[in-house]
Amino acid sequence: AFSNDPNxxxxxxxxxxxxxxxxxxxxxTILFTTDAYDPQAVWTAVRAEIGSSKLVGFCCGGxxxxxxxxxxxxxxxxxxxxxxxxxxxxxxxxxxxxxAGRRAGEALLASGIQQGTVIALPxxxxxxxxxxxxxxxxxxxxxxxxVGGGAGDNLKxxxxxxxxxxxxxxxxxxxxxxxxxxISTGIGHGWIPMGEPLVMTKVQGKIVREIDGIPAxxxxxxxxxxxxxEEFETQGMLHPLGFPDVFGQYIIRDPMTVNDDESIQxxxxxxxxxxxxxxxxxxxxxxxxxxx
Numbered sequence: 368a369f370s371n372d373p374n375x376x377x378x379x380x381x382x383x384x385x386x387x388x389x390x391x392x393x394x395x396t397i398l399f400t401t402d403a404y405d406p407q408a409v410w411t412a413v414r415a416e417i418g419s420s421k422l423v424g425f426c427c428g429g430x431x432x433x434x435x436x437x438x439x440x441x442x443x444x445x446x447x448x449x450x451x452x453x454x455x456x457x458x459x460x461x462x463x464x465x466x467a468g469r470r471a472g473e474a475l476l477a478s479g480i481q482q483g484t485v486i487a488l489p490x491x492x493x494x495x496x497x498x499x500x501x502x503x504x505x506x507x508x509x510x511x512x513x514v515g516g517g518a519g520d521n522l523k524x525x526x527x528x529x530x531x532x533x534x535x536x537x538x539x540x541x542x543x544x545x546x547x548x549x550i551s552t553g554i555g556h557g558w559i560p561m562g563e564p565l566v567m568t569k570v571q572g573k574i575v576r577e578i579d580g581i582p583a584x585x586x587x588x589x590x591x592x593x594x595x596x597e598e599f600e601t602q603g604m605l606h607p608l609g610f611p612d613v614f615g616q617y618i619i620r621d622p623m624t625v626n627d628d629e630s631i632q633x634x635x636x637x638x639x640x641x642x643x644x645x646x647x648x649x650x651x652x653x654x655x656x657x658x659x
Contacts, residue, residue, distance in 0.1 A: 369432050371440035375404035378441040379412030386445035393417055393445035395452040395543060397486070398424030398530055403439035406528040410535055413443060420445070421452045422532040423543035425488045425518035451546040453478035456531040458539040464495050467540055468502025475507065475544040482510040484550040489540035490527050491517025495573050496635040499540060511544070512552050517634060557653030558609055558619055560644035562590050565608075570639040575608075575631050582629035587622075590645050596625040603631070610643040617646065 368385035372378040379400070387393060396417045400409045406426055414422070430442040446452075455474035460467045468487075475485070485507060489499055496517060504513070518527035529541040565586065569577035578586035588594060591606050599622070609617035620643075621634045 369430060369440055369442050371437055375408035376412040378404065379409040380416060382441040382443040383413040383416035386443040387416055390445035390447035393420040393447050394450050395446045395545060396420045396422045397444040398422060399427050399430055399442040401429060401439050402426055406535055409441055410530055421454045421543065422530060423454050423486055423488060423541050424530040425541060426528040427518060450548045451480055453480055453544045454531040456529065456533050456536055456539055456541050458536050460490055460499065460538050460540055464498040465502035468499040469506055471540055471542045472503045472506025475542060480544050480546045483544060483546040484548060485511045485513050486543045487513065487515035487540060488529055489517055490529060490538050491634060514552055555656040556619060557649050557656045558617060558646035559649055560609055561647040562645060564642050564644055567637055567639060567641050570637050573633045573636045575633060575637050583631040584625045584629040599625050605648055606645050608643050609646040610641050
């Protein structure tokens with residue numbers, strides 16, 4: 368269910384009550400709210416409607432429904448039925464992302480659930496998210512399937528929020544584990560490579576310092592045109608880096624900001640000396656991939 372009522376509490380109540388009316392008493396409630404609202408007000412209103420349900424969610428840049436893309440709104444998915452659910456909220460993500468992921472896995476295993484689906488919703492700005500996933504996987508292993516994504520704030524790159532029924536946090540990861548829900552997953556995107564391949568000649572974690580031996584921002588401008596650092600916050604999202612895997616598919620790495628030395632900070636790590644491409648978005652292919 369979805370509501371874009373201008374009042375945060377009312378939007379939370381409307382979306383949650385509609386979702387619960389469709390699902391019956393939920394075992395898990397998944398909550399997405401845009402940065403246009405006070406997250407505490409939304410969380411409190413939703414909690415009042417879902418009873419004893421477990422909850423996982425975060426603040427995001429927009430909510431997609433059958434009616435389109437909404438830059439303001441609250442989306443709620445309530446899952447009912449005979450399923451087992453566990454959740455955890457782990458802070459300190461930027462200090463040690465691997466350890467935050469490991470702690471999350473440890474906490475979830477305490478529920479006794481041994482297989483199923485894991486939904487991981489971390490802060491999208493602060494940490495190397497690949498390390499967080501490695502930490503989570505180090506405890507949970509291959510008997511689970513993994514889905515998720517990073518919280519955002521409409522390209523402000525300032526602060527995001529993650530939720531469980533335990534409360535609200537920033538610089539954290541909210542994780543839910545679901546058993547017996549019959550969830551299927553798939554991976555795909557609509558990005559296509561543009562121009563000649565590039566070499567990541569100087570990389571430090573998720574900061575790319577040089578591409579093809581020149582400052583990373585200069586390399587970007589060489590390929591997609593002159594722009595300011597402020598303009599890059601939007602242009603970079605339209606032109607991420609892509610690295611081909613052994614199947615010929617491209618793994619995407621999203622840029623965030625340009626630093627004073629013209630290095631570029633990405634959402635997560637970029638492999639040093641890897642060969643990749645600047646990618647271009649095909650709207651129709653993006654939509655087709657999501658529908659598939």
